[in-house]
Amino acid sequence: MTIMAQTITPPNEMLATLGLQRIVSMTGGRSRMEFLAGMHMCHSGGVVQGGFVSGWIDAAMAHAILGLHHERGDFDVSPISLELKISFFAPARPGLLVAEGWIEQGGRSTCFAEGHLLDTLGKVLAKGTSTIRLMSNAKIEAASRAALG
Structure with missing residues (x-):
């Protein structure tokens, strides 16, 4: 089964904060997501x-697994x-950007996942690798409730 969706409203607030425009695909251990970078996400120049670049790549790697x-x-x-490493090759500018993620070893x-951020011309702006722990939603929810008291 191929999971493809066009997302107009991001599925959660975190993805909305990151500027998610749509999830293009998440199939076969790969994902492709589009984000809109605004001036409010920029520093000088x-x-x-x-942090936004890292978040986009991290989200793409997570969606490949999901x-x-x-x-x-x-x-x-x-x-x-568990671990996230991002290497920056070129500045990301405001506008539409594409994050792709894939599972290297599961x-x-x-x-172990990898991903990158591309501009609309396909230029690689950053690459990332991550070590990711898979946990059940029930365990995470129970730990969150316990932490909140």
Whole structure:
């Protein structure tokens, strides 16, 4: 099953904050997402702040994992970043940007993912790698409730 969606309203507030425009695809352990970078995301010189770039790549890697698990009928999984490394090659500017993520190696509890951020011409602006722990949604919700007291 191929999971493809055009998202007008982001599925959660975090993705809305990141400027998600649409999830182009999340299938076969790969994802492609479009984000709109605004001037409010920039620091001096109209360059998008690196935290947004990192967030876009991180989201694409997580959606690659979610897509693969959803294809298998597993909807009780949350990817939790254990380690995230981003290398910046060129400045990201306001406008439409594309984040792609893919699974390099996957196991039952840990995945290794890679991703990159592209401009609309296909130029690679940044690349990322991540070590990701797979946890059940129920465990995460229980831990959150316990932490909040």
